[in-house]
Amino acid sequence: MATTDATTTDPGRIDETDQLAVPVRQSAVQPLLRLWPYVRPVRARWAGAAAVAVVASCLGLLFPLVLKWIVDGPVTDRDPGGVWLGAGVLLALGIVEALLFGLRRWLIARPLASVEAAMRADLYRHLQRLPVSFHDRWASGQLLSRGTTDLMVVRMFLAFPLTFLIVNGVTIAAGLALLVAQDWGLGLVLLAPAVPLIAVCYRFEHGYAQASRRAQDQVGDLTTVVEESVLGIRIIKGFGRHRSQARAFHELSRTLRGTELTKARLLAGILAVITLLPEAALGAALVIGTVQVADGTLSAGTLVAFLSTALALRWPIESIGFLLAMSQEAATATRRYFEVMDAEEEDPRVGRAAVEPGEGGLRFDGVEFRYPDAAEDSEPTLRRIDLHIRSGETMALVGATGSGKTTLTALVPRLYDVTAGRITLDGRDITSLPREELRTLVSMAFEEPTLFSASVAENVLMGAESGTPEQVERALGVAQADFVQRLPHGVDTEVGEQGLSLSGGQRQRLALARSVVGAPRFLILDDPLSALDVHTEAAVEAALRRVLADSTALVVAHRPSTVLLADRVALLSKGRITAVGTHHELLRTSAEYRHLMSGDPAGETREAAQA
Numbered sequence: 001m002a003t004t005d006a007t008t009t010d011p012g013r014i015d016e017t018d019q020l021a022v023p024v025r026q027s028a029v030q031p032l033l034r035l036w037p038y039v040r041p042v043r044a045r046w047a048g049a050a051a052v053a054v055v056a057s058c059l060g061l062l063f064p065l066v067l068k069w070i071v072d073g074p075v076t077d078r079d080p081g082g083v084w085l086g087a088g089v090l091l092a093l094g095i096v097e098a099l100l101f102g103l104r105r106w107l108i109a110r111p112l113a114s115v116e117a118a119m120r121a122d123l124y125r126h127l128q129r130l131p132v133s134f135h136d137r138w139a140s141g142q143l144l145s146r147g148t149t150d151l152m153v154v155r156m157f158l159a160f161p162l163t164f165l166i167v168n169g170v171t172i173a174a175g176l177a178l179l180v181a182q183d184w185g186l187g188l189v190l191l192a193p194a195v196p197l198i199a200v201c202y203r204f205e206h207g208y209a210q211a212s213r214r215a216q217d218q219v220g221d222l223t224t225v226v227e228e229s230v231l232g233i234r235i236i237k238g239f240g241r242h243r244s245q246a247r248a249f250h251e252l253s254r255t256l257r258g259t260e261l262t263k264a265r266l267l268a269g270i271l272a273v274i275t276l277l278p279e280a281a282l283g284a285a286l287v288i289g290t291v292q293v294a295d296g297t298l299s300a301g302t303l304v305a306f307l308s309t310a311l312a313l314r315w316p317i318e319s320i321g322f323l324l325a326m327s328q329e330a331a332t333a334t335r336r337y338f339e340v341m342d343a344e345e346e347d348p349r350v351g352r353a354a355v356e357p358g359e360g361g362l363r364f365d366g367v368e369f370r371y372p373d374a375a376e377d378s379e380p381t382l383r384r385i386d387l388h389i390r391s392g393e394t395m396a397l398v399g400a401t402g403s404g405k406t407t408l409t410a411l412v413p414r415l416y417d418v419t420a421g422r423i424t425l426d427g428r429d430i431t432s433l434p435r436e437e438l439r440t441l442v443s444m445a446f447e448e449p450t451l452f453s454a455s456v457a458e459n460v461l462m463g464a465e466s467g468t469p470e471q472v473e474r475a476l477g478v479a480q481a482d483f484v485q486r487l488p489h490g491v492d493t494e495v496g497e498q499g500l501s502l503s504g505g506q507r508q509r510l511a512l513a514r515s516v517v518g519a520p521r522f523l524i525l526d527d528p529l530s531a532l533d534v535h536t537e538a539a540v541e542a543a544l545r546r547v548l549a550d551s552t553a554l555v556v557a558h559r560p561s562t563v564l565l566a567d568r569v570a571l572l573s574k575g576r577i578t579a580v581g582t583h584h585e586l587l588r589t590s591a592e593y594r595h596l597m598s599g600d601p602a603g604e605t606r607e608a609a610q611a
């Protein structure tokens with residue numbers, strides 16, 4: 001597969017534009033046909049609008065016939081009344097043509113807006129259902145540009161180029177038939193450029209498809225940079241990186257500008273050929289026709305009609321260049337849209353429900369995990385994990401940075417699927433549970449708390465859709481989020497990106513409240529207290545202890561105070577569980593644990609030497 005030369009913005013992340021191929025030659029028709037399910041519901045209105053446009057455009061071809069009648073009739077006969085009548089007919093034709101084009105616009109505008117809305121809704125729904133591993137790989141700007149600019153290009157294509165390729169095609173065919181009927185010799189002279197024109201269009205289509213793909217991918221990269229700059233504005237300002245960020249942006253916009261200029265050059269080339277060849281043929285026809293009129297073998301009216309028909313065909317022929325260009329852009333946009341839509345959603349299948357009595361709690365059996373985008377020959381992130389967290393028990397997960405703690409917690413709600421082994425909740429394999437049920441059973445709080453642009457209550461209730469205000473109050477109490485009462489509108493205060501800015505600790509407490517609001521059977525907390533001061537942490541821990549008494553919990557912990565919440569501790573070392581026991585047992589038996597809890601640098605070295 002060939003690759004595009006789109007610039008990637010984040011070297012740590014695989015950019016889809018590097019993986020996606022611009023085929024050596026791919027017809028624009030194939031991807032555009034995939035739009036049919038969306039166009040189907042509006043097909044009658046679209047076809048009606050196209051038919052109206054065909055009639056309006058063909059009406060334009062009647063002008064030369066009226067002219068011929070005026071020249072050969074009233075003008076030759078010196079009859080002013082006839083000339084006025086002819087002019088009246090021309091005016092009426094013009095008005096009808098304008099009205100018909102207006103009607104076309106009215107017919108098409110609303111249905112096409114609904115096609116775009118339906119496609120965008122499907123894309124959004126699909127993005128929500130794609131696995132986390134998909135989002136790990138795709139730069140957000142690439143997804144944003146598909147949902148915005150690409151869909152706009154598709155709507156424009158349905159409104160304009162698609163209709164006018166048909167309309168102009170019919171008009172050109174009808175016009176050429178008229179020309180040949182009026183004088184077949186002159187008609188053939190005008191037809192002569194058709195063959196080279198078709199060859200040029202064919203070549204243009206391929207070159208333009210590649211440039212347009214590159215440009216649209218580069219728009220995605222640019223969107224990513226803008227998005228990252230907005231989200232990371234504090235870091236950019238804090239580190240005085242605005243110049244280097246601006247350089248990166250300018251670099252990308254320069255690349256995009258280059259690609260746009262390539263497109264413009266290609267378009268200018270084809271427009272020049274499309275204009276030049278027919279003009280040359282028209283010039284030849286004019287000379288031959290004038291000689292024929294002088295010889296008396298052709299009437300002046302026929303020559304006027306012939307030339308005005310040819311001139312009426314100028315716009316339909318000249319427009320083919322940019323109509324093809326717009327169609328190519330729409331084909332690229334459609335391909336980009338379906339690249340996301342074709343990505344497989346989370347496997348909704350539910351396996352056989354195996355309930356093994358006596359196996360309560362959360363159990364990892366021979367679990368192994370490797371990230372989908374990890375190198376084939378790399379070590380798995382997690383290996384041979386056997387761990388049993390008994391029903392109602394709280395297990396702390398301790399390990400050095402990068403040992404795989406977050407990864408292990410992400411396996412329980414199936415943000416990623418294990419590559420080997422299995423995880424059971426009260427004896428039921430998590431792959432046998434419908435995802436909705438699994439995510440009701442398991443609740444999570446992440447180290448990096450994300451709040452949405454909604455009220456405090458709505459943010460908390462994301463953890464329990466049908467939760468009551470009392471439950472929200474209780475959850476906020478557990479998370480010691482009493483600061484909420486001091487917010488301008490209490491629990492109804494808008495927070496998140498478009499709302500009030502909260503501190504890191506405040507956001508963490510709301511995320512914690514979200515995880516406990518539904519009193520989940522299983523609770524997974526990924527270092528949820530890291531941003532709290534010691535007093536708040538102690539208060540949250542006291543309240544959490546009461547909540548945790550009813551839940552089976554796995555808590556990632558870095559500090560002894562968090563570990564003390566737990567009944568037992570599991571030590572994760574380079575992707576393997578190397579010790580399980582109470583805090584005091586592990587302090588006695590594991591030097592690595594001692595080191596992690598106390599910062600004793602000698603302990604780990606000693607243990608490594610013993611191993």
Ligand SMILES: Nc1ncnc2c1ncn2[C@@H]1O[C@H](COP(=O)(O)OP(=O)(O)OP(=O)(O)O)[C@@H](O)[C@H]1O
Nearest residue numbers: 136371374381399400401402403404405406407408
């Ligand atoms: N999406 C991903 N794709 C590939 N590798 C990943 C991905 N996320 C994490 N990793 C790798 O997996 C390993 C374990 O990461 P993980 O986040 O689970 O560690 P952790 O123990 O939670 O670390 P910390 O205490 O710093 O949060 C790391 O080497 C990390 O680089």
